[in-house]
Amino acid sequence: MEITQQGNSVLINGVRDLDLRETLDCGQSFRWVEREDGSFHGVAFNKAVDVSLNGDILKIDNCTLEDFKNIWENYFDLTLDYGKIRDDISQIHPILKEAASYAPGIRILRQEPFEALCTFIISQNNNIKRIKGIVQRLCENFGEKINDTDYAFPTIEKLSSLCEEDLAPLRAGFRNRYLIDGARKVASGEVDLEKCRTLPYEEARKELMKIVGVGVKVADCTLLFGMHRVESFPLDVWMKRAMKVLFPELTPEDFGEYAGIAQQYIFHYSRMHPDLLTEKN
DNA sequence: ACCCAGGAAATTC
């Protein structure tokens, strides 16, 4: 990877295994918007950027070399060799091999832990389109304004200072209570998100499940997308169907130390081929 | 009107 600065942009040459749409619009982050020209606009770590990819050249606008090294290289997980991981996990099962080669540009973003926690609390019994709307309103109402059009994700302190009724503008329904409980327990230290990066997996899960409204699935997604615990294997409705129909002889443990990456390949593949999961198949 | 949505809590059996 060769990195150069060009005006207000940073160019990264030689980026492999990255497709912006597959990665930013596959249900792991809910804050990226695709533009007409195929670029993506989004906010993370209090910075708003435009990202585009031409061949193997990644361009990040409104970005300094420092921001790239401190934030975006990590955010897009560019130091992990997904080609190698794909080769390895492809040996687990032929259908996984097919799913991985179907969308080889999926990467697991390294999002902010608190943002991942909140967005996956919001995700429960909900659809991706509405999740995006609620998250957008959450940022507009309670996040710091960082330019004409963009808002940072709300801080832990800000959200923990609110009550359920304050969140009414989100129209998130019963999830308001869960968001407040999560913010308060994280703010008080009762739930330690940083510890979840290194705790044994089951203990990290339990730590997050102290929050009302966080069960196994939301905990697994928070660990995978917020703490980069790539051994996590979240089972949502799609994945449960996929396991039953496509991998009846396998258990989550069979997917190994990169199960979370395999999960994303399978999740995306299943959503793109819903007919594969109907009863007769 | 009915059913579902990257689930989890509350209630009932």
Added chain:
DNA sequence: GAATTTCATGGG
């Protein structure tokens, strides 16, 4: 304890 119902909201 395991199975079922409820929880707000919006879209198909």
